[in-house]
Amino acid sequence: MELLHGFQTIFAFDTLFLIVAGVVGGLIIGALPGLSAFTALAIMLPFTFGMEAVNGISFLMAVYVGGCSGGLISAILLGIPGTPSSIATCFDGYPLAKKGEAKKALGAAILFSFIGGLIGAVVLSFAGPHIAKVALRFNSYDYFAIILFSLTTVSALSEGSIVKGLLSCLLGITFGFVGTDSLSSYYRYTFGINKLANGFNLVPVLIGLFAVSQIMLTAREKAASAKVVGISDIKQKEVKGFGFSFKEFLSYLKTAIPSSIIGLLIGILPGLGGNVSNLLAYSYAKKTSKHPEDFGTGVVEGVVASETANNATVGGALIILLTLGIPGDNATSMIMAGFQLHDVTPGPLLFKTSGVLVYAILAAFIVANVVFFLVEYYGLSLFVKMLSIPSTLLLPIVIVCCFVGSYCANNNSLDILIMVLFGFLGYMLKRNKFPLAPLVVGFILAPSLETYLRRSLMKTEGSFLPVMQSPIAAVFLILTVFAVGYTVYGEIKKTQGQVRGN
């Protein structure tokens, strides 16, 4: 019923127009190699400043959906994943295009992206409020344990070594200390700069780390990313509709359903996101296939698995963002920044205090999925042409938008400097193969982690025992230990394997 009210709220001309514009913008940026859904959100965020909360956040949702889906175009036609969540789409999508079956691959990718997104949206709409109700019963011990678990999984499961992931996370936590201590109200690490009393603003930190560092990497490689290898010389088969029969569609569902479950679960786990889910679903599809040896040579099931999973992940990531206020990946961190700009705090109380807004956002998410499906299906040829825009031209425009975004966050020139400095930091970390997601999640969650632990110990007069006696906290603390243990075990095995290999 509330969802219907949500649809009523967004069925206004300006909101629907913004959703369409957001999806188209996200699709275009997501389709360009090297630019992800995060970049799309960074570019579009400044444009939401003057909008009402419903319009602004619906627009960002649409950009997110478009950005995540746009990557399939370049993955299939160029063999270059537009976004990291489309990596596995390349494995079979590009070989299909080389065989002259690009339209069939694109048809399957579009349809199953839509199905994956819709499954995510439905689960989000129905499970979200229930999870929020449960989360309202959590006390400070439980929140401390959940946040600790999130930080550990983000660090342990991100790319590269666990040591680098944890160091990146600790760096983010350190940046989270800057500003006023929430319990004692003392300034920490502000070095006499009063403008830092509220700490670093999330928007310039995120934009600097991801967008500014990207232009520096591009400069270093001097336009290497602009090289485009097309399939224009290959004659493509003409097909009707999506390029496959209803019978084939039913057979693809066998791959799509488990892939969407994988996508949802990965989305719910903080720190993983579409980058991991598409690869995991692809490997699951390959393992369970009767012809695993054909994967990689142009099998539609490979495209179906990857695209269903990465779109279902979006719904999963939004579940924990809306209900617990935990951003699962870089793109959802940016959406969280969008929430903050409009004075909306994601978390379990959101469903109680801003019910109308939440259901409007959920409705916008569903409509954005429908819009993306229609736009991508009918506007495919146009997007293919857009792929010829070189990143040498596009990235400087992104930087200008980032400067605007950082400045408008607080009308504070210091934020621009912070953005540039975090850009340098992001570049250095990327060059040294430190993952950035743990830094961002550490930065966002550090103040909550500290506050909840200190509050818990104030309640228990310094004793840890009651924290362990809370069932939810105990489960998450055990999971944290398990996650660390499992990752360390994996690292040791990997090292032993390397030593044996030598």
Place this chain on the structure above:
Amino acid sequence: MIVSEKKKNVYAGITFLLFAIFIYAVSFWIPESKSDVLGSRFFPRCTAVFMGILSGILTLSSIGFKKSEETKDGSAQHAGLNYSLLLTCLALILYYLIILQLGFVITSIVYLFCQCLILLPKEDYRNKKKMMITLAISVLVPVAINFIFWKIFMIALPAGNLFMRI
């Protein structure tokens, strides 16, 4: 000059160690609160200690890394002077410094054009069509952004101290 993965990790480990020491040292300047058991210094110190331990692990494990593994995955990279990168860093800093003096539109036009030139391959400098497109985009994008923010969103972007004084 070639900088191997091993050396990079050693440098990164040392940098993190120095940063951890800095965080721990500065924590002495935080006034000690007695409102709760842990106080306002506990978390920064705890983080600094963990960071110190992990940076030590990174440094030591990198030193112990077998030399033969270094170049196996092609991770060793040339570390010469990269003019495009240096110019991009310089352009970003100058963009920040000048935007407040000259305002958003003029600074952004200059920045966009310069940044595109830095990123463009050298052979494109003589391509008149590409240069014209670059120039047109450099002018149109800032003007359009300023128009949208000023006229539609009613948000003023930096006008520039120089022009404010005039």
